[in-house]
Amino acid sequence: MPDNPFLDPSFHIRxxxxxxxxxxxxxxxxxxxxxxxxxxxEDSPQAPTFENTFLALDSATDGLNRAWSRxxxxxxxxxxxxxxxxxxxxxxRVSAFLARIPLRAALxxxxxxxxxxxxxxxxxxxxxxxxxxxxxxxxxxGADLPAEGRTRLEALQTELAELTQRFSDNVLxxxxxxxxxxxxxxxxxxxxxxxxxxxxxxxxxxxxxxAERPAWRFTLHMPSMEPLMTYVADEALRREVWHAAVAVGAxxxxxxxxxxxxxxxxxxxxxxxxxKEHFADLVxxxxxxxxxxxxxxxIEDLQRRCAAAFARECRELEEAAARGTGLAPARLAPxxxxxxxxxxxxxxxxxxxxxxxxxxxxDRVMSGLFGLAGRLFGIRVTERPKGEVEVWHPDVRYYDxxxxxxxxxxxFYADWHPRQAKRGGAWMNYLITGGPQPDGSRRPHLGLICGxxxxxxxxxxxxxxxxxxxxxxxxxxxxxxxxxxxxxxxxLNGTNVAWDxxxxxxxxxxxxxxxxxxxxxxxxxxxxxxxxxDALFLKMTAARNFRxxxxxxxxxxxxxxxxxxxxxxAEFAGARDxxxxxxxxxxxxxxxxxxxxPTIIRRFTHIFSDPVGYAAGYYSYKxxxxxxxxxxxxxxxxxxxxERVGREFVERILSRGNSDDPAQLFRDFMGRDPDLAALLExxxxxx
Numbered sequence: 310m311p312d313n314p315f316l317d318p319s320f321h322i323r324x325x326x327x328x329x330x331x332x333x334x335x336x337x338x339x340x341x342x343x344x345x346x347x348x349x350x351e352d353s354p355q356a357p358t359f360e361n362t363f364l365a366l367d368s369a370t371d372g373l374n375r376a377w378s379r380x381x382x383x384x385x386x387x388x389x390x391x392x393x394x395x396x397x398x399x400x401x402r403v404s405a406f407l408a409r410i411p412l413r414a415a416l417x418x419x420x421x422x423x424x425x426x427x428x429x430x431x432x433x434x435x436x437x438x439x440x441x442x443x444x445x446x447x448x449x450x451g452a453d454l455p456a457e458g459r460t461r462l463e464a465l466q467t468e469l470a471e472l473t474q475r476f477s478d479n480v481l482x483x484x485x486x487x488x489x490x491x492x493x494x495x496x497x498x499x500x501x502x503x504x505x506x507x508x509x510x511x512x513x514x515x516x517x518x519x520a521e522r523p524a525w526r527f528t529l530h531m532p533s534m535e536p537l538m539t540y541v542a543d544e545a546l547r548r549e550v551w552h553a554a555v556a557v558g559a560x561x562x563x564x565x566x567x568x569x570x571x572x573x574x575x576x577x578x579x580x581x582x583x584x585k586e587h588f589a590d591l592v593x594x595x596x597x598x599x600x601x602x603x604x605x606x607x608i609e610d611l612q613r614r615c616a617a618a619f620a621r622e623c624r625e626l627e628e629a630a631a632r633g634t635g636l637a638p639a640r641l642a643p644x645x646x647x648x649x650x651x652x653x654x655x656x657x658x659x660x661x662x663x664x665x666x667x668x669x670x671x672d673r674v675m676s677g678l679f680g681l682a683g684r685l686f687g688i689r690v691t692e693r694p695k696g697e698v699e700v701w702h703p704d705v706r707y708y709d710x711x712x713x714x715x716x717x718x719x720x721f722y723a724d725w726h727p728r729q730a731k732r733g734g735a736w737m738n739y740l741i742t743g744g745p746q747p748d749g750s751r752r753p754h755l756g757l758i759c760g761x762x763x764x765x766x767x768x769x770x771x772x773x774x775x776x777x778x779x780x781x782x783x784x785x786x787x788x789x790x791x792x793x794x795x796x797x798x799x800x801l802n803g804t805n806v807a808w809d810x811x812x813x814x815x816x817x818x819x820x821x822x823x824x825x826x827x828x829x830x831x832x833x834x835x836x837x838x839x840x841x842x843d844a845l846f847l848k849m850t851a852a853r854n855f856r857x858x859x860x861x862x863x864x865x866x867x868x869x870x871x872x873x874x875x876x877x878x879a880e881f882a883g884a885r886d887x888x889x890x891x892x893x894x895x896x897x898x899x900x901x902x903x904x905x906x907p908t909i910i911r912r913f914t915h916i917f918s919d920p921v922g923y924a925a926g927y928y929s930y931k932x933x934x935x936x937x938x939x940x941x942x943x944x945x946x947x948x949x950x951x952e953r954v955g956r957e958f959v960e961r962i963l964s965r966g967n968s969d970d971p972a973q974l975f976r977d978f979m980g981r982d983p984d985l986a987a988l989l990e991x992x993x994x995x996x
Contacts, residue, residue, distance in 0.1 A: 313338060315376040320720070320741065320755060322379065324701040332380055332395035339373040340406050346370075351415035357423035359432060363440050366420070367800050370410070377403055378740060386759060387701055388730045393478065400474055401467050404920070408466030411450035412459040420444065435968045439798045442967065445595060451583060458582050465579050469572065469920040476558075476568045477732070477918035483563035485729050487553045489527040489546070490517055496543045497525060501663045504536035506766040529554055530727045532763045539647045540663075551644035558911035565911045570882040572917055576924065577878035588875040589925035596807040597932065597971055601876045604809075604928045608868045611861065611931060612898060615994050618858035623900055626856075629653045640903040654855050660848035662775060669778050670835040671725065671762070671771035677831015678785055681821055685955035686789060686963070687713040702728070710792050719743065719754035719792035725781070726771065727761040734914070735760035735780050737787035737815075742799045754803065756791045758784040770835055775849070779819045786815035795964040802966040808926045810971035812933030813940065814963055820941045823853065824949055854993030859900060861931075861992060866898035868928040870908055871916050875925040936975060938988040943979060 314326035315335035346369035353361055384396050410416070423429055424440060432440060451462040490512065491497060497505055508525035509518070511533070518524030527533050527550065534554065538547055558565040576588040585591040589601025598604040627638040630649045641649060655661055679690035689711045698707040705724045712718050727733075736759050743752030760780055765771045773781070790811075791803035804811055821827035825846060832841050841849070873894055874881050884890045892899075892908050899906060915923040923929070940958075947954050961977040975983060989995040 315339070315379050316342075316372050318371075318375065320753065321698055322740065324383075324699045327379055327383060327701075329389070329391040329395040332392070333399050335376050336373075336380070336399045336403060339376040340402065342372045343370050343406070347410065347413065347416060351413065351419055353419070357419060357426065359423060359428070359436060359440070362420050362423045363436075363443055364798075366416075366443065367439070367798055370407075373403070373406075375741075378738070382738060382740070382757070383701065385736075386724060386728075386731045388481065388732070397471075397474060400470055404470035405463055405467045408450070408463050411447040411452045412454075412462065417447060417452045420447070435797060435801065438968055439801055442595075442801070449583060449591065449594065454582065462579065462582060465575050465582075466920060469575050469579075472568050472572050472575070473917060473919050473922075476565050476572070477914055479563040479565050479568075480558050480912050480914050480918070481732050483557040483560075483912075484529045484733060486563070487529055487557075488515075489550060489553070491525045491527070491546070492518070492522070494523070494525070496546055497541060499540040499542045501536055501540060501666070503666065503763070503766050503769065503772055504533075504540075506769070507764065508533065510767050529557065530733060530761055532727060532761060535647075538644065539651050541648070544642075544645065547644040547648060548642070555907050559907075565917070566887065569910060569917060570887065573874060573878040573882040576875060577882070587878060589872055592808075592921060592925045596926070596929075597809045598928070601872055601925060604925075604932075605869070605872045605876065607932060608865055608872065608928050612865045612869075614989065615858040615861050615865075615992075616897075618994055619862045622856050622859050626650060626653060629656070640901050643900075643902040643904070643906040646900060646902065650856060654852055657855065658848050658852040660845075660852045664845055665775045665832075665841070665849060666763075666772045667834050667836070668832040668841050669773040669775065670833075671765075671773060673831050673833055673835070674773060674778055674781055675723070678782060681827060681830050681950075682785070682789065684950045684952070686793065686959050687952075687956065688718065688789070688793075704728075712793075716751065717753045718751075719756065721755065721788055721792065722757040724757065724759045725762045726764040731759075731761070732914075733761055735762075735784055737784045737791070737804075739791045739803060742791075742794070742802050744794050744799065744802050745797045747797075751795075754792045754794060756788050758788050760784065772835060775822065779822050782818040782822055783815045786818035787811070790814040790963050793959055793963045794966050796966040796968045798968075801968050804966075806967045807971045808923070809929035809932040810936070810974075812929055813936045813975075816930075816933055816937040817941055820937070820944070821949065823850065826949060857992045858994060861994065862898050862900075864931055866895050867909065867913075867915075868931060869895050869898055870910060870913070871923070871925060871927040874910075874916075935985050935988045936983050938991045939983045940975070940979060942987050 313331070313335050314323045315331055316339055317323065346365070350362060350365045350369065355361055380396055380399075384392055420443065424444060429437075429440060451459050454462065491508075497508075500508075505525065508527055509523055511528075512518045512524040512526035515526060517526055527537055529550075534550055537550055541547060557563070580586070580588045580591040583591055585594075587601060589604065593600055593604060598607065624638070626646070626649055627641060629652070630641055630645070631638040651661075682688055682690065690708050691711075693707045693709065695706075700707060700722060702724065704726055705722050707720065707722055709720045710718050724731075737756060738759075739754065739756045741753075741755035743754045745751050758781075760777075762777045762780065763771055763773055787804060794803035796802040828846070829840050833839065870891060874891070881887050881890060888907055888910060891910055892905065895908065896905075899908075915927055917924070944951065944954055957978060962974055965974055969977075972982070986995060
C-alpha cells in the first residue's frame with residue numbers, strides 16, 4: 310500500500326510521511342489485512358498443507374508488524390505529544406489483536422490438522438522446527454485453554470501493554486524533566502574538557518548563560534551524567550545528581566511503584582492460567598535455561614564465585630578513600646563510589662580512561678568496525694551519501710551491506726547521539742526481514758542500531774569512551790545477526806532466537822575492542838592519527854579487570870532482582886514497601902554504602918517497559934557472556950582474524966537464526982558445551 314507510508318513495503322522507508330495522524334488509520338488498515346489473511350487460513354476449503362497453514366501464518370502479520378514497528382520505533386527516537394497520544398490510543402487494539410491470534414480456535418484446529426498428517430513428519434528440519442516452535446508458542450499463549458481462560462488472557466495482555474508503556478513513558482519524562490545548571494566553573498574541577506565543553510554548548514542551546522557569564526547544563530542522560538559522577542571533585546554536585554537519578558520513576562507525576570505491583574500481578578496471573586508456577590517458568594520454558602530455578606541457580610553460583618573478590622574490592626575502596634584523612638575506613642556515600650573508584654584506578658595503574666577518548670573519534674570507530682567485520686565475516690559496508698535515503702533525523706546515517714559474492718545482504722540506519730525526544734540506552738532492531746525466498750532469490754534485510762553516545766562538542770568530533778566503543782561493537786553484533794540471516798522462515802531468522810542466546814553475537818564482538826590488532830584498525834588520535842601508545846595500551850589492559858567483581862555483582866543484582874520479582878510475585882506485589890523488601894533480598898549483591906542505595910526497580914525499563922521484554926530474562930546477559938567468552942577462546946587460539954573461524958561463526962551461528970536448538974548451534978561451532986571457566990578467567994575471577 311504505497312499510498313499508506315506505514316504499510317508501504319518499499320525497502321526505503323518514507324520517514325517524513327510517517328506522521329501521527331496516520332498512525333490510527335494505518336494500524337486499523339493493517340489489522341484488517343491481517344484479519345483477512347488469518348480468515349483465509351481458517352476457512353480454506355483445501356486440505357491442510359504446510360504452505361496453506363504454517364507458512365501462510367508466517368506471512369499473515371507482515372503488514373501489521375511493518376506498520377507497528379515503525380510506530381514504536383518513532384516513539385523511541387522522535388517522541389512527541391502527538392505521536393505518543395496516537396500510539397497510546399491504538400496500543401490496546403494492537404495488543405488485544407496480537408494476543409488473540411494464538412487463541413483463535415479455528416486457526417488452532419487448522420494448524421493441528423496439518424501437524425497430525427504424515428506430511429508433517431516429512432518436513433525439512435527448518436520447517437519442522439518452525440512447526441514445533443509455533444505449536445509450543447500457541448500452547449504457551451493459551452491455545453488449549455477454555456473460552457473463559459482465553460478471554461482473560463486477552464485482557465491481561467492488553468492491560469500489560471498499556472501499563473508497561475506508561476512505565477517507559479514515566480522514565481523518559483522524569484529523565485527529561487530534570488536539569489542541573491552550574492554557573493561557577495570552579496565547581497567543575499576535575500571534569501574532562503570534552504564534557505565541560507559539551508555542557509556549556511548544551512546550556513547555550515537552551516538559552517542559558519551568556520558569552521560573558523557562561524553556564525554549564527547537565528542532565529540525567531549518561532553522556533552528561535557519567536563524567537560528572539566520575540570526575541567532578543565537588544561532592545555536593547555529585548550528591549545532587551545522584552538524588553535526581555535515583556528519583557526517576559519514584560515520585561509523582563512520574564511514579565512507577567503502583568505500575569510495578571500491577572505488572573507483577575498480571576504476569577503471575579498469566580503464568581497460573583497457563584499452568585506454570587510463576588512467570589519465570591513460563592517465559593523460560595523454551596530458552597536455554599528452561600526454568601526460573603535454573604536461571605537463579607546460575608546467577609547465585611556466579612555470585613558465590615565472586616563473593617570474596619567483591620568483598621575485597623569494596624573494602625579496598627573504603628580503605629583508599631580513608632587514606633590521608635586520619636579517619637577509620639567507613640562505608641562511602643553512593644555518590645562517591647564512581648569518583649573514589651576512578652581515583653583508586655589512577656593510583657593502581659596510572660591510568661585515566663579519558664586518555665583513551667582522543668583515540669576513538671566516532672567516524673574512525675565506525676570505519677574500523679566495518680573493516681574488522683569485513684575481515685571476520687566477509688562483508689562490505691558502505692555509507693550512502695546524506696540525502697540519498699530518507700532518515701528520521703539529520704544525525705542518522707544509512708549503510709548498505711554486501712557479502713563476498715557481491716550480494717546486497719541488507720542495509721541499516723545508525724542513530725548514535727542523545728536527544729530529548731529519544732529514549733535512553735542503546736539497542737538494535739529490525740525493520741524488514743528478508744532472506745531466502747521460495748523462488749530461490751534472496752531479499753535484503755533492513756535494520757537499525759541506536760545509542761546515546763557522547764555527541765560532538767564545539768570544534769571537536771564525537772570522541773567516545775572505550776565503554777561506548779564496546780557499545781557500538783555490541784549493537785553491531787546484533788545487527789549482523791539479523792543481516793546475515795539465511796533461514797527461509799522469517800520467524801526463525803536473525804535475532805528471533807532464545808533470549809539467553811541472542812546476546813552471544815553481540816557480546817562476542819566486544820572482545821575485539823581489547824585486542825591490539827583489533828584496536829589498531831580504528832583507534833587513531835583524532836588530531837595526530839597516531840595509534841594508542843604501547844604504554845597506554847598496557848595500562849588499559851592491566852586495568853581491564855579493575856573492580857571486575859563489583860561489575861559482575863552489579864549484573865548479578867539486576868538479574869536476581871528480576872528473577873525474585875517474577876518467582877515471588879505475590880510477595881513483592883503485595884508488599885507495603887516493595888523497595889525495602891527487594892533491597893533486603895539482594896543487599897549482599899550491592900555495594901554497601903551509607904546511605905544505602907535503592908534498587909533500580911522504579912526505572913528498570915529492561916523488565917518493565919514491555920509486556921515481556923527482558924522480564925525474567927535479565928540473567929541472559931551473564932548467561933550469554935559465558936557463551937561469548939568461551940566462543941572467543943577459539944578465535945584467540947586459531948587467530949582473531951582467522952577467516953575460516955569467522956566463516957564458521959557466520960555459517961553455524963549468525964546465519965542460522967532459530968533454525969535449530971541454540972545449544973546445538975553452540976556445539977556446532979565449538980564442538981562441545983559451553984565452559985564457565987573462560988568467563989571467570991577473562992574477568993580475573995578464576996580461583
